[in-house]
Amino acid sequence: MRAVTWQGPRSVSVEDVPDPTIEQPEDAIIRVTSSGLCGSDLHLYEVLGPFLDEGDVLGHEPLGIVEEVGDGVTAVAPGDRVVIPFQICCGACWMCDQGLHTQCERTQVRDQNMGAALFGYTKLYGQVPGAQAEYLRVPHANFMPTRLPPEPPDERFVYLSDVLPTAWQAYRYADVPPGGTLVVIGLGPIGEMATRIARYHGTEVVGIDQVAERNERVRGLGATTIDLEAVEDVTEAVRSLTNGRGADAVIDAVGMEADPSPAGKLAQRVGALLPDAIAAPFMERAGVDRLAALYLAIDVVRRGGTISLSGVYGGMADPLPMLTLFDKQVQMRMGQANVKRWMDELLPLVVDEDALGLESFHSHRLPLESAPDAYEMFQRKDDGAFKVLFDPGQRG
Ligand SMILES: NC(=O)c1ccc[n+]([C@@H]2O[C@H](COP(=O)([O-])OP(=O)(O)OC[C@H]3O[C@@H](n4cnc5c(N)ncnc54)[C@H](O)[C@@H]3O)[C@@H](O)[C@H]2O)c1
Ligand SMILES: [Zn+2]
Ligand SMILES: [Zn+2]
Numbered sequence: 584m585r586a587v588t589w590q591g592p593r594s595v596s597v598e599d600v601p602d603p604t605i606e607q608p609e610d611a612i613i614r615v616t617s618s619g620l621c622g623s624d625l626h627l628y629e630v631l632g633p634f635l636d637e638g639d640v641l642g643h644e645p646l647g648i649v650e651e652v653g654d655g656v657t658a659v660a661p662g663d664r665v666v667i668p669f670q671i672c673c674g675a676c677w678m679c680d681q682g683l684h685t686q687c688e689r690t691q692v693r694d695q696n697m698g699a700a701l702f703g704y705t706k707l708y709g710q711v712p713g714a715q716a717e718y719l720r721v722p723h724a725n726f727m728p729t730r731l732p733p734e735p736p737d738e739r740f741v742y743l744s745d746v747l748p749t750a751w752q753a754y755r756y757a758d759v760p761p762g763g764t765l766v767v768i769g770l771g772p773i774g775e776m777a778t779r780i781a782r783y784h785g786t787e788v789v790g791i792d793q794v795a796e797r798n799e800r801v802r803g804l805g806a807t808t809i810d811l812e813a814v815e816d817v818t819e820a821v822r823s824l825t826n827g828r829g830a831d832a833v834i835d836a837v838g839m840e841a842d843p844s845p846a847g848k849l850a851q852r853v854g855a856l857l858p859d860a861i862a863a864p865f866m867e868r869a870g871v872d873r874l875a876a877l878y879l880a881i882d883v884v885r886r887g888g889t890i891s892l893s894g895v896y897g898g899m900a901d902p903l904p905m906l907t908l909f910d911k912q913v914q915m916r917m918g919q920a921n922v923k924r925w926m927d928e929l930l931p932l933v934v935d936e937d938a939l940g941l942e943s944f945h946s947h948r949l950p951l952e953s954a955p956d957a958y959e960m961f962q963r964k965d966d967g968a969f970k971v972l973f974d975p976g977q978r979g
Contacts (some may be wrong), residue, residue: 585975586640586716589956590631595958597951600640603712603720608655611667611724617716617737619871620954620971621745622771623895625962626839627705631897634705640743641975642715643702644667646737649728650718658725665728666743667721668922671700671711674726682924688722692705697917700860715954717975738942739933740777741972745930745937749893749920750776753834756916759786763831766790766821770797772944772970773775773893774836778806779939783932789824789829791817791879793842794964806847811842815902822882829885837876838894872898886912892917945970950977 586600589963603612624641627634649663659665672679672687677688682817692709703713712720721727731740754777765781767774770792778801781788788806792798798808807824811832814820822829880890881904890913908915932938946969953973960968 584717585951587642587713587951587973588637589627589632589635589639589641590637592629593959593962595641597630597941597953597954600716600797602637603718605651605653606720607722608739609655609722609724610653611656611659611721611728613645613667613719613721614650615647615714615719615726615975617646617741617948618642618646618716619741619745619975620957620973622773622838622908624879624958625744626897627703628813628958628962629897631705634707634978635715636706637657639703639705639710640712640734640961641703641715641717642792643704644741644746645702645714645719645732646741646744647683647719652724654797656724659728659730663728664731664733666740667702667714667719667727667729668748669701669704669745670698670919671702671709671722672726672923673723674923679726679923682921684921684923685919686848687722689745691838701919705750707865715951715973715975717951726761726923729923729930735937736942738945738948738972739937742944743922743929743933745920745922746772746776747774747933747941748922748925748971749834750780751925751929752918752920753777753836754780754784754786755892756889757832757834758889758891758914759832763787763788764825765800766830766880767806768792768833768835768883769837769841769894770794770801771836774834774940775925775969776802776944777834777836777893778804782806789821789830791902796967797969798962800969811845817879818882823883830883831885832889832891833880833884834891835876835880835894836901838892839872839893839896839898841873841876843873843875872901874901874903877901878904881907881911881913884911886911886940887913889914889916891915893920945972947971948974948977952978 672684702707763836
């Protein structure tokens with residue numbers, strides 16, 4: 584089959600790889616009909632390179648048709664249309680019972696001391712072949728797939744694999760009080776979906792990004808935006824919108840590859856505690872995260888407010904301003920999204936009506952063969968690239 588493979592930093596190629604086969608009685612093979620390209624793939628594209636091998640198959644946002652099932656699979660049958668979560672989980676262990684599917688005790692990557700295995704996502708997460716491919720092997724197929732009606736089109740349902748539950752969890756973890764204001768930092772697919780969900784709940788949102796089209800999209804949802812490059816003091820701008828206190832809650836939808844914050848004032852406030860002289864060489868050596876978005880979150884959240892981290896972080900020695908966090912009594916929640924936990928809440932918003940406007944959410948639907956260009960375009964945010972969906976059935 585054809586599959587998108589990692590070949591080195593900023594290098595992916597579409598190759599012939601062996602078709603997946605049933606390995607366990609509870610496996611299913613699905614023929615992928617739509618597969619998302621995600622900000623998380625961009626981390627693999629560049630900074631997480633050391634954790635991949637040449638030829639690793641990428642992708643973790645699949646929707647498709649069941650092609651074949653193992654002897655132990657009763658929940659789905661060939662021909663069923665299904666969406667698959669990005670994490671691999673059994674649905675029956677203690678962690679899965681708590682709704683903590685990203686910590687599944689049957690799939691935890693114990694030799695790396697990590698949580699549940701993920702499709703297409705580095706040695707840290709099990710090096711499992713990914714979903715930007717014609718076919719995908721799905722373990723624990725009595726639990727993993729969510730069955731879908733034959734219509735409407737894939738665009739309505741594909742985000743149930745990752746973007747929707749991630750944004751939903753981000754919003755739930757943010758715990759915005761009634762009448763409160765939510766700041767969303769980073770307005771890529773995750774930040775925008777979190778904004779859509781917040782607006783759906785009637786929550787006031789202030790979005791922050793430096794990409795003009797992304798700010799514009801979010802303004803179209805009734806949010807206020809702050810252009811990171813145009814405003815000198817972002818925190819003051821947020822305070823002026825929030826009775827001088829700051830945001831009740833902040834979602835960081837940027838993560839480890841934040842662009843340096845152009846706001847000089849932020850560096851003075853948060854960075855003063857962690858001078859560049861210490862932080863910069865330390866980051867280079869230890870390869871830790873670029874923390875501009877997290878520092879901004881810490882600065883703009885009000886005292887006693889909540890920070891909800893969706894953006895993926897990977898450093899083991901990130902310098903954090905504990906004085907500020909402790910003194911402001913900030914609450915933080917974070918983690919990969921527990922996809923199946925939120926399914927019952929999400930399905931009604933997606934199946935009966937398009938309550939979140941998903942059918943027009945993507946910017947590009949492309950054949951797999953265009954993956955090398957698509958990765959580059961998405962990283963640079965060229966050509967209005969916002970959300971790319973690969974269609975492995977479309978010949979390039
Ligand atoms: N927790 C999860 O389960 C989960 C799931 C999916 C994605 N993610 C993570 O969510 C993050 C966003 O994903 P995405 O698909 O929306 O990616 P994306 O790269 O398209 O979006 C990131 C956005 O952040 C903006 N940005 C960069 N630096 C900034 C800064 N300093 N301040 C404000 N904005 C800044 C960029 O311009 C971009 O619009 C990534 O880190 C991704 O790995 C997490
Ligand atoms: Zn994703
Ligand atoms: Zn489990």
